[in-house]
Amino acid sequence: MVDMTRNWTNTGTRTDGRTSGTSGTSGTSGTAGTSGTAGTSGTAGTSGTAGAVLGAATVAMGLIAGTFYVFACAVMPALARSGDRTYVEVMRNINEVIQNPVFFVSFLGALALTAVSAWQLRSRWVYAALITYAAAFLITVAVNVPLNDALARPGNPRTLRDHFETPWLTWNITRALLCTAATAFLTRALVVWGRGQRAA
Template sequence: MTDNSTGRRTTAGGVLGAATVAMGLIAGVFYIFACDVMPSLARSDDRVFIEVMQNINDVIQNPVFFLSFMGALALTAISAWQARNSPYRWWVFAALAAYTLAFLFTVVVNIPLNNDLANAGDPAKIADPAAVREKFEDTWVAWNVVRALLSTLALVCLARALLLHGRYGRYGRSGRSYASAYLESAAGSSASR
């Protein structure tokens, strides 16, 4: 393996690792909404539910979240490009496909629902908060579960690709260690004794 290809492998491994971390963060966000935030809010009355969700949707629009949300997609796409000729490429492609769907569902379903909820105005002044909540809650929760499952699938695929990247880095496609050729040639020399 040449120094140039080693450098590319190191860069590809770094990007793949960063994509895996970003995906884990996003999968965790969707997961915590699915198993804690939304079930907890389900116990609240309509005005409290609307107020808290409006606050959550406002606060989550911050640079740290956007870095993870957009970064998971961008880093996975870059990693897919870098892995296009690798033996683990299908794992990265699968991760990209799964997260692209989660990203699209967010843009097409969840964000418009968030915007509708924000446009409902001050919860204390909403004439029929139950109707506003009913229009939002079940659809948002269902699609969030889909996002959680897809981003978790993407995380699993990236983790598998990262594992294989590490394995192929040591052994190459043939399964034979790159270092073994050096060690074998040195084994008979007096320098190795």
């Protein structure tokens, strides 16, 4: 009778041990699998969005840098050969025509997209681009635009040109250099981001 009781107790213990161990392993595995899948998917989605925003910011910044560059090395030198009346008339036309949706999408988009990218990536290169372009943006709003407005007012073409040409050229070159630097910073950030993605 004692032997039968001992055998029954040992059998029950072994059975319970197997059941408990199997159950514990299964639960742990299920939890780990679910958690791993969700974490990978969420990280990939966030990273992909951040990369797209950074890429769009780089393109927009490059377009603005190119616009100011063309003014500095082609448009303004060509106008410098013109007479006063022609100079004022052409610049007035340019200042009117450039106020279009295509220009504003890149001009404002470069600032907005870079700001969003800085918030997403917390990258020192993107921060540098944001600060640099913010300076160029302020120069445009505080200096170049008021000069354009002054040129649009009635007056003697020679006088209008004298008050406009030199300061506008100087600040345009400054903002062209700033935007070029911002484009370089964003390009560097894009390279660093790409390396991080490959490493992951």
